[in-house]
Amino acid sequence: MKTTHIISSKTLDLHTLNDIIFQQKKIELSAEAIDKISKCRAYLNTKMQEQDDPIYGINTGFGSLCNVKISKDKLTQLQENLVMSHACGIGDQVPKEVVKLMLLLKIQSLSYGHSGVQIETVERLVYFYNNDILPVVYTQGSLGASGDLAPLAHLSLPLIGKGEVYFEDDICDTELVLKKFDLKPIVLQSKEGLALLNGTQFMSAYGIHILLKSYKLSYMADLISSISLDAFDGRIEPFNELVHLVRPHNGQLKTAERIREFLEGSELIHQEKAHVQDPYSFRCIPQVHGATKDTLAFVEKTFKTEINSVTDNPNVFIDEDKIISGGNFHGQPLALALDYLKIAMAELGNISERRIYQLVSGLRGLPTFLVDNPGLNSGFMIPQYTAASIVSANKQLASPASVDSIVSSNGQEDHVSMGANAATQAYTLVNNVERILAIELLNASQALHFRSPKSSSPLINSLLNSYRKHVPFAKEDGIFHKNIKLSVHFIEDFCIENELLFD
Incomplete structure (x- = not known):
């Protein structure tokens, strides 16, 4: 197994990123990338x-100050001033795993040789990545156009010996960490600050992190809903392939197939039923879960294009002898995709909560609130409240950020994507979905106990045997907070142990 990923023009995809992240691979610039970066910098030096x-961002001011020409002896100061002045992030600290992705994606974008940075600058970013020297970045401050300026400024501060970094589980002044490794700050050359700050790596890193988790939760939603279906004495007919071949959405077909596989060999699913139909939250699992799968495929396509692109400004084209100021930093494609992802993932949580509600309602021979002696015991009454509360919060988070815009930079930047807000909202929302699914697993496993001696499928029985080692059957009232947390951890560990990724 390779322990190093080589940065090159080869397309980055989710499989590759998943391997890099979970195998904790180091990264290294390819000879191709080094050559492209070096040639572009040499071209820019000659041009200067x-x-x-005046060339925007290279010997001019920025934003609405684009017409102010800067003398050659001030170009390093110009770039360092840019990085420092734009480090205006505030709010919560970005999770370290997202910051590390930001570094990786910024390195990838700079490696194509259209940004004009020094090779020393990119190699320092690689060094930070490989040694887990992770800049402290904040969640608030990006408008998602002109790139993620504030977050990327915080990402870039350590290059010039400023700001703070995570190192060995502490937050340290960058200056101290550089001394520890006998490193000197990078002296930024013309355009470098702008190349570092213009870009969509904050939105992209969040998007990739969220996508990887969303695919896993999509799988878990199918698996947990299968347990609920059997516990509720549901019918298998709505999952017959014939139903879905006459409406052949890919996600719908895949979901129905997966439910059939999960329930293969179940006594319960094939026993005679007293009811003709199930509620939509059971009967329409393929249609609802499947639509989320199709949305994730669209979002993945958008982000795959983005992370293999050059998103800073201006762009340098050596062969054509052109330096062009454009707008590849604008996050509109990502903002729309993230909003779509929010809605799709919120629906997984929405329908899950409806199954939770049905399971505790005292229907189809199940005890009210899934506990003996209801009245004396409240049982699983309040976990459903918790799920409902989270679902309501997700509905608010799912409101699209991309329909908003606000004027900035004295009117020069008069339309922005708000994709960074969509990204942080999506991060919270997807973690919320995991909690809702954990509550459904808690309820469904409890409900299935009352179907004994009849049994579910071998696959589900095996899963629940593992689950019961962590979360016991509730004979009477207890503090369910702990069991919900344990259920969340079980889902997380199950995804890692089974190397779940794609639908």
């Missing part, structure tokens, strides 16, 4: 010597 005309 040959002409005095």
Whole structure:
């Protein structure tokens, strides 16, 4: 197994990123990437010597100050001032795993040789990545156009010896960590600050992190809903392939197939039923879960394009002898995709809560609130409240951020994507979905106990045997907070142990 990932023009995809993250691979620049970066910087140096005309961001001010020309002896100060002045992030600290992805994706974008940075700058970012020297970045401050300016400024501060970094489980002044490794701050050259700050790596890193988790939760939603279906004495007919071949959405077909596989060999699913139909939250699992799968496929396509792109500004084209100021930093594609992901994942939680409600309602021979002696025991009454509360919060988080915009930079940046807000909302929302599914697993496993001696499928029985080692059957009232937390941890560990990734 390779322990190093080589940064090159080869397309990055979710499989590759999953391997890099979970195998904790180091990264290294390919000879191809080094050559492209070096040639682009040499071209830019030559260009700066040959002409005095203003080139945006290279020898001019920024944003609405784009017409202010800067003298050659001030270009390093210009770039360092840019990084420092834009480090205006506030709010919560970005999770370390997301910051590490930001570093990786920024390195990838700079490696294509259209950004004009020094090779020393990119190699320092690689060094930070490989040694887990992770800049402290904040969640608030990006408008998602002109790139993720504030978050990327905080990501870049350690390059010039400023700001703070996570190192060995502490937050340290960058200056101290650089001394520990006998490193000197990078002296930024023309355009470098802008190349570092323009880009969509905050939105992209959140998006990739969320996508990886969303795919796993999509699988878990199918698996847990299968337990609920058997516990509720549901019918298997709505999952017959014939039903879905006449409406052949990919996600719908996949979900129905997966439910059939999960329930293969179940006594309960094939026993004679007293009811003709199940509620939608059971009968329409393929249609609802499947639509989320199709949404994730669209979001994945969008992010795959983004993380293999150049998103800073201006762009340098050596062969064409052009330096062009454009707008590849604008996060609109990501903002729309993240909003779509929020809605799709919120629906997984929404329908899960409805199954939870049905299971505790005293229907189909199940005891009210899934406990003996209801009245004396409240049983699983309040976990459903908790799930309902989280679902309601997710409905608020799912409101689209991308329909908003606000004028900035004195009117020069007059339309922004708000994709960074969509990203942080999606992060919270997807973690909320995991909690809802954990509550469904808690309820469904409890409900299935009351179907004994009839049994579910071998696969589900095996899963629940493992689950019961962590979360006991509730004979009477207890503090369910602990069991919900244990259920969340079980889902997380199950996904890791089974290397779950894609639908």
